[in-house]
Amino acid sequence: MRAATLLSVLGAVAAASASDVADLTASTFADTANQPLALIEFFAPWCGHCKALAPHYEEAATILKKDNIPIAKVDCTVETDLCSSQGVNGYPTLKVFRKGVPTDYAGTRKTDGIVSYMKKQALPAVSEVTASNHDEFKTADKVVLVAYADESDKSTQQTFRDFADIYRDEYLFGLSTDAAAIAAAGVTPPAVVMYKTFDEGRNDLEGSIDDESLLAFAKEHSVPLLDEISPDNFAMYAEAGLPLAYIFVPATDSKREEIVKAIEPVAREHKGKINFVWIDANKFADHAKSLNLQEPTWPAFAIQNIQEMTKFPLDQSKTVDHATVSAFVNDFAAGKISPSIKSQKVPAVQDEPVFVLVADEFDKVVAEDKDLFVEFYAPWCGHCKKLKPTWDSLGERYANVKDKLTVAKFDATENDVPASAGFRISGFPTIKFKAAGSSEWVSYEGDRSLDSFVEFLEANATNDINEPDNLEAELDGETEVKSGRHDEL
Missing domain, CATH: 3.40.30.10 (Glutaredoxin)
Known part of the structure; x- marks a missing residue:
């Protein structure tokens, strides 16, 4: 029992x-x-x-x-x-x-x-559309995609269903094999029609329909020609994969509609290659500053390549009108404009315990045959202020091996991280390491104590940063004998 x-x-x-x-x-x-x-x-x-x-x-x-x-x-x-x-x-x-x-x-x-x-x-991503619900369905959302196919065309139907399964959270999808609905749409199947509540109201995709053509069609036509951008729709533009051109103008400006209307022909000319938006300059002045528009002078214009992490502000002394913006955008599209990199001046003397890294010297320092350990900080950040004495102590500890290791700090509020770095800073402090001879940056995720920083460097540095650098330190017994690199922290 x-x-x-x-x-x-x-x-x-x-x-x-x-x-x-x-x-x-x-x-x-x-x-x-x-x-x-x-x-x-x-x-x-x-x-x-x-x-x-x-x-x-x-x-x-x-x-x-x-x-x-x-x-x-x-x-x-x-x-x-x-x-x-x-x-x-x-x-x-x-x-x-x-x-x-x-x-x-x-x-x-x-x-x-x-x-x-x-x-x-788990529910079907595609709704059945017939003549009886056709008019209602095509106006059921801001963007609606309806595929029209012959009953026997199983290939087009399955391609459309597979596409809808992936993008069901972005668009409303319908499929019709009803001859009366197809006639009402005025298309010859196979065809896909995008019905939308903005711009021209409708776009057609006819002929061979596959995953690539569907995706290109959806991305090109689902984004308004020139709409207001806000936190609610920013993700849509970011995921579109196209450069984003901003008109910064206060929502309360009496000439806002006139200014935006003047830029619409430029947006239409570059449709499918560059997305255009207007943004409330008063509400999002900090975003303007992040695009290196330094003066609160409106209207202003800038282009951001989100994927490449580059920014191209129009000189704020110039007027934001059709001719100026058109010329600027054409030069951008032709690759004639270099990205704007905000940088502090290169320090005349490096007299702090750690190396003061600025954007203008970033690529040069990264290219040196040294291990590189960098704190990306903001002066106002409480955690950064708390870390400062420890980070300074780390710099002092390795002061005698500066030809092998650079311990640096980078004010990310006054300097842009160049696109060549391959990463963006989203929080402070962010600590990154790059081994000598490598192009890969490693994020430091350990605790912020001096011992942990030292252990991390000993495990990851390419150069021998523990070699005695002077006879006096060795005679004083201050140099520890190390057992070699660690396999893990």
Whole structure:
């Protein structure tokens, strides 16, 4: 009896500890990601937000199990290469996968929200359109994509359905094989029509329809010719993959409509190659400053290449009118304008404990055959102020090996990180390391103590930064004998 009771208790414990969330590794990831639909969390065990999500994620996995929707997670402290390949740069990151293709999860992080979102994702992405609902459906959203195909054309129908599965969160999709609806649309199938509430109101794609033509068509025509930009629609422009041209003008300016209208022909000329927007200069003056428009003088104009992290401000002494903007944009498109790089002056003397790095010297310093350890900071940042004495001590510790290692600081509020660096700064302090002879920057994620910085450098520096540099230090016994590089921190 006791044995039976013990087995029963153990079975209950095992059942209670069993998880419906699959733990994925590099070798098992593809099996789940390639399912028709799956939700995968990329997390770190120490992450507070991940811990808060965990019970809701577990409950949702159990509920969704009966719907055959896999819920899984990846420990990014273990599967670092996998998480890097998926573009994970924060925790937790949730992605919805459909046959290997990821999209960002856009639901809440509570049990009910996760379940509701994933069940909706499991529904068909394409609605059936007939003559009876055609007029209503094509005006049901700001952007509606309707495919018209012959009943026998299964290839076009499947291509459109597959595309809709991937972009279901961005557009409303409909499919019609109804001859009366096709006649009402005035198209010859196969065709796709984009119905929209702005600009020309309609765009047509006819002929051979495949994934590439659908994506190019959707991206080109779903973005308004010249609309107001705000936090609500910024992501749409950022994901479009095109340079973004801003007209900075106060929303209250009596001439705002006139100014914007004058630039519309320039936007139309470059449609599909550069997106144009206007932005409230009073509300988003800091964004103007981030594009190196330094004076609060409006209107102003600038182009930002989000993908390449470059910015091209129009000289603020010039008038923002059709002729000036047209000439500037044409020169930009022709590659005749160099990106603007904000930089402090190069220090005449480097007399601080750490090297003062500025944008104008960034590429030069990076190219030197030295290990490079850089703190990107903001003068107003409390954490940066707290770190300063430790960072100075680190510079002093390696003062005798400056020919092998540069410990530097970079004021990211007064200097732009050049596009050549390949990264952007989104928080302070950000600490980056680049080994001598390498082009790869490594983010420092350890604690901010002197001992941890030293241990990190000893493990990652290419140059021998621990070699005794003077006889006096060696005789005083201040030089420690090191055991060599560490495999891990």
